[in-house]
Amino acid sequence: MVDWRDDRIRSAAQGNNPLLVAEMQSGYAVMADMQFLPGWCILLPKSRVPSLNSLSIAQRSRFLLDMSIIGDAVNEVCAPVRVNYDILGNTDQYLHAHIYPRYDWEPESRLKLPVWLYDAECWSDPKSAFDSERHGAMMRELREYLLQHMTD
Template identity: 60%
Template structure:
């Protein structure tokens, strides 16, 4: 097996403990750090149940997934202090349910701030200096994990 075989099935590798991007577990799925961190704190919520879209989940499962997505947004706001957080469920490239939750910052180029993150130039998505690194991103992952573990149960009870 290669070093990055976990990328072939991110949900299964998270279940098996082989996905190094896993930050925490929420009731509906795994919180992982995105492969590229040119917007520090960009995370993805991967559901435990691998399905094609949100519509493939029961109403209860959908409610849990969407609530967990917002809890992840709370964590990013608290830890990274961005201007705002954007939420995106696409599935056009990776045809399985997953939600991108990414911070938007005042320091982003002014022409980029009003646009979706997907319209950043390609080099942002391939810059080794912002690529996920278990070492470089350990503190960020720890801070997000700590926020989630201390606040997720409070959200679940409300």
């Protein structure tokens, strides 16, 4: 059996991705694997493309709008001090956008840095991994917000 992690986009499209929050017009809002910043989401495109520049202007506009709507949901549900957005593609070399909240409980020195500079243990600590019992209510609230606020 194929693991959903082997093709996150296809598993989201088929409803097999346990991190799926909601289908959006341009792709799929999913929770990040690690939740050391609770509410961290990722927008996956509906089809695997190498970068934002691989999309038409209309598709880019839709993807970026959907990314910002996920940011609205994170702001509403998680009440961070701000939301950061990243489109990198260095490790997973296909288009996807990270939407992550930043919190006032983070050390001030850490809050000023990109999330990627967090210590390595944050990325592998099982206590930070998405867990439906710990994060399920937040995921449902994010889904509800997105379903109410997606635009045509």
